[in-house]
Amino acid sequence: MIKNFIISGSGGQGVLSIGSILANIFMLDDLFVTYCTCYGAEMRGGAVNCEINMSDKEINTLQNEKVDFVIALNQASFDKFISKVKENGTMIVNSSLAKIVKPRDDIKYIFIPFSEEATKLGDIRMTNSIALGVLSKILGNFKLENVKKGYEKVLSSKTELIQKNIDAYLLGHNLK
Amino acid sequence: MSEKVLLKGNIAIAKAALNCGCSCYFGYPITPQTEIGEYLSAKMQEKKLAYVCAESEVAAINMALGASSTGAKVMTSSSSCAVALMQEALSYAASDELPIVLVNVMRAGPGQGYIFPSQGDYNQATVGGGNGDYKTIVLSPSSVQECADMTYKVFYLAQKYRNPVILLVDGLLGQMAEPITIKDNPYPNIDNSSWILNGAKNRASRKIHSLEPNPSILEERTLKLHQKYLEIEKNEVDWEEYNCENADYIITAFGSMARIAKSVADYYKTKGLNFGVFRPKTLYPFPYDRLRELSKKTKIFFDVEMNLGQMHKDVCQAVSQNSQIFFIGKPAGEWLKQDEIIKAIDNIFEGQYATSI
Amino acid sequence: MQQVFSIPKSIKQNSTFTFCPGCDHGVAVKLIAQIIDELNIQEDTIAVASSGCSVLLYNFLDVDCIESPHGRACAVATGIKRAHKAQGNNKFVFTYQGDGDFASIGLAESLHSALRGENITAICINNTNYGMTGGQLGPTTAMGQITTTSQSGRNKEYHGFPIKTAEHIALCDGTSFSARVALYDVKNIVNAKKQIKKAFEYQKKGLGFSFVEILSTCPTNWKLSPQEAHKKIEDELTKIYPLKVFKDVEND
Numbered sequence: 001m002i003k004n005f006i007i008s009g010s011g012g013q014g015v016l017s018i019g020s021i022l023a024n025i026f027m028l029d030d031l032f033v034t035y036c037t038c039y040g041a042e043m044r045g046g047a048v049n050c051e052i053n054m055s056d057k058e059i060n061t062l063q064n065e066k067v068d069f070v071i072a073l074n075q076a077s078f079d080k081f082i083s084k085v086k087e088n089g090t091m092i093v094n095s096s097l098a099k100i101v102k103p104r105d106d107i108k109y110i111f112i113p114f115s116e117e118a119t120k121l122g123d124i125r126m127t128n129s130i131a132l133g134v135l136s137k138i139l140g141n142f143k144l145e146n147v148k149k150g151y152e153k154v155l156s157s158k159t160e161l162i163q164k165n166i167d168a169y170l171l172g173h174n175l176k
Numbered sequence: 177m178s179e180k181v182l183l184k185g186n187i188a189i190a191k192a193a194l195n196c197g198c199s200c201y202f203g204y205p206i207t208p209q210t211e212i213g214e215y216l217s218a219k220m221q222e223k224k225l226a227y228v229c230a231e232s233e234v235a236a237i238n239m240a241l242g243a244s245s246t247g248a249k250v251m252t253s254s255s256s257c258a259v260a261l262m263q264e265a266l267s268y269a270a271s272d273e274l275p276i277v278l279v280n281v282m283r284a285g286p287g288q289g290y291i292f293p294s295q296g297d298y299n300q301a302t303v304g305g306g307n308g309d310y311k312t313i314v315l316s317p318s319s320v321q322e323c324a325d326m327t328y329k330v331f332y333l334a335q336k337y338r339n340p341v342i343l344l345v346d347g348l349l350g351q352m353a354e355p356i357t358i359k360d361n362p363y364p365n366i367d368n369s370s371w372i373l374n375g376a377k378n379r380a381s382r383k384i385h386s387l388e389p390n391p392s393i394l395e396e397r398t399l400k401l402h403q404k405y406l407e408i409e410k411n412e413v414d415w416e417e418y419n420c421e422n423a424d425y426i427i428t429a430f431g432s433m434a435r436i437a438k439s440v441a442d443y444y445k446t447k448g449l450n451f452g453v454f455r456p457k458t459l460y461p462f463p464y465d466r467l468r469e470l471s472k473k474t475k476i477f478f479d480v481e482m483n484l485g486q487m488h489k490d491v492c493q494a495v496s497q498n499s500q501i502f503f504i505g506k507p508a509g510e511w512l513k514q515d516e517i518i519k520a521i522d523n524i525f526e527g528q529y530a531t532s533i
Numbered sequence: 534m535q536q537v538f539s540i541p542k543s544i545k546q547n548s549t550f551t552f553c554p555g556c557d558h559g560v561a562v563k564l565i566a567q568i569i570d571e572l573n574i575q576e577d578t579i580a581v582a583s584s585g586c587s588v589l590l591y592n593f594l595d596v597d598c599i600e601s602p603h604g605r606a607c608a609v610a611t612g613i614k615r616a617h618k619a620q621g622n623n624k625f626v627f628t629y630q631g632d633g634d635f636a637s638i639g640l641a642e643s644l645h646s647a648l649r650g651e652n653i654t655a656i657c658i659n660n661t662n663y664g665m666t667g668g669q670l671g672p673t674t675a676m677g678q679i680t681t682t683s684q685s686g687r688n689k690e691y692h693g694f695p696i697k698t699a700e701h702i703a704l705c706d707g708t709s710f711s712a713r714v715a716l717y718d719v720k721n722i723v724n725a726k727k728q729i730k731k732a733f734e735y736q737k738k739g740l741g742f743s744f745v746e747i748l749s750t751c752p753t754n755w756k757l758s759p760q761e762a763h764k765k766i767e768d769e770l771t772k773i774y775p776l777k778v779f780k781d782v783e784n785d
Binding site: 228230235238240250265375377378381383 | 602611615
């Protein structure tokens with residue numbers, strides 16, 4: 001069973017960090033995974049996105065026309081990737097930075113003000129981890145042990161931020 | 177060593193190179209392969225190995241040429257339009273019988289093109305852009321794991337045959353991360369004491385040169401090189417088959433495109449059609465014989481490439497005359513996706529054949 | 534009886550120079566061989582010859598040699614020097630190039646080796662034309678000089694100006710030594726040997742890029758006798774290309 005994800009936002013929102021952490025969590029769960037950081041003209045102008053495929057079998061569909069999940073951390077990402085969500089797929093939106101509108105009726109929407117939640121937590125930089133926590137809840141429980149390892153791998157040069165991020169992840173996971 | 181790590185193809189190549197004793201790297205930045213040089217710049221300085229930020233790709237490959245004459249394991253990496261600049265030195269290295277490893281993480285051409293992923297350098301790598309009767313061994317990985325494993329192999333083949341070897345990597349693979357295991361280098365070191373330049377101490381002085389004003393010696397030398405290429409063709413052909421035995425249709429593809437081809441074959445299996453995928457792992461030497469053998473049973477081939485038909489001519493040369501070969505490809509830009517290939521094959525089934533989509 | 538002259542040990546036994554009569558390449562190669570003997574580095578030396586008449590070096594000099602593609606000698610030498618260093622060996626590496634090789638097609642490689650302070654030595658034979666191909670205009674062809682591709686003489690409108698190589702190399706921070714010498718009489722030959730030896734010694738001391746440009750004759754393409762060719766260097770070329778040490782880190 002293959003599932004695919006796009007995470008998108010602007011530079012500095014930690015898009016690639018949570019993308020890489022998500023890919024590591026899948027890897028630690030012994031799943032097949034491919035992780036592509038956005039590669040091309042879109043890199044310019046501050047937009048950042050990455051694409052992740054996860055499966056219990058070898059992954060051969062390396063590039064997808066449409067994906068199961070999109071996390072959009074700002075309005076530009078929402079506008080750009082709304083059409084990339086599969087029918088019955090899910091659009092997870094940072095409603096602090098994007099309008100609550102539903103241009104398609106064949107997909108699911110989750111609007112959460114991630115930036116505000118992060119500010120409440122005391123650090124706007126935690127926006128991304130809250131979003132990852134929300135995604136984890138939809139996907140079913142990740143092993144917390146693997147989540148921790150994922151953060152440790154990716155944030156190995158910023159160890160002081162690991163616990164803070166895991167707290168934010170858990171906050172996202174427990175929202176609603 | 178056996179722990180899984182999530183790595184980009186570029187980093188996997190750099191790590192494997194260090195692991196198998198690469199002591200010299202010379203390079204010049206170009207997207208999408210720059211991470212190889214960035215990674216090695218830090219690690220090699222730490223280990224007091226040879227790393228030079230060369231003034232150009234021309235200088236980089238010539239530094240590699242000099243370094244390889246000392247018997248060191250030597251690598252340079254670059255991309256498409258800049259690999260074009262290196263062709264002269266590859267011809268020299270082949271003539272001088274010097275082992276150089278060149279990693280080409282392909283981008284789109286012709287000319288400067290762009291950093292989009294592409295497979296446009298099949299001809300450049302396998303046919304070569306240098307002068308004279310020479311060959312370069314070319315390996316093509318299709319996963320990040322293979323990027324690492326084949327890095328070990330290209331160093332080994334370069335030393336074994338004293339010949340330049342190219343690792344031809346799709347831009348997609350250089351930039352994509354997958355969980356891989358960095359294994360130990362499985363290949364032995366090759367004794368090079370009979371030819372390296374390390375000072376004429378207790379032996380006669382040696383000279384390494386391609387200039388040869390004597391016509392019969394030049395002819396003899398070129399024939400000797402040719403014999404070596406025949407030996408490489410006999411010994412080193414490598415490929416992967418995916419459900420090819422008894423397949424009614426075979427998709428030929430190289431690099432990461434072969435994986436997308438597998439997903440296409442899987443799709444047709446659900447429709448009750450018997451599709452196989454044939455992937456050359458060595459582009460030179462090309463697995464002509466095996467493909468010819470398969471074409472005795474399979475009559476329809478689809479050659480899928482992220483270019484306008486470069487491996488296509490080798491596939492045509494390989495398969496029997498009774499087979500039909502359809503080409504599906506497109507120039508670099510957006511990567512050719514599973515559903516586009518399926519649509520093209522469906523169109524072919526319906527008799528609407530176009531050479532590219 | 535005292536022997537006052539012998540063929541240097543670092544010249545190959547039974548080899549005969551194939552340079553044209555009156556060409557200074559033969560003198561330059563002999564000086565280099567003598568210096569290699571005197572510094573006792575024959576067993577540690579790797580020479581890089583390049584395209585043009587200079588490539589013939591490897592037929593005469595009895596040390597390990599590699600031929601580099603045209604213009605790339607300094608890059609090839611960089612690779613050799615660094616690769617040996619990475620393996621824990623300190624080898625003596627020098628290039629032997631023509632002016633077209635060093636200062637035209639290979640200018641980027643030459644200049645950047647000097648800028649990096651690459652611990653190698655480069656010897657550049659400046660005979661003001663492309664000799665092996667029959668005397669075409671090169672980077673050092675003097676203003677007014679007639680060659681097969683400047684048949685009415687070099688002029689600034691068509692051909693631009695020649696390069697003063699040793700002066701340029703001296704400007705590089707990584708250069709330890711840069712000098713121009715000539716070989717038209719005994720006094721100059723003795724001085725040339727002194728400067729080349731210094732350049733070699735600077736590499737041995739690890740001081741960085743050392744360079745000697747040698748003003749040399751090309752009687753065949755200049756269409757002059759050997760005597761006339763040497764006189765031309767003395768009277769004309771040394772006015773354009775002064776004989777001088779332009780940089781010497783130990784004495785500046």
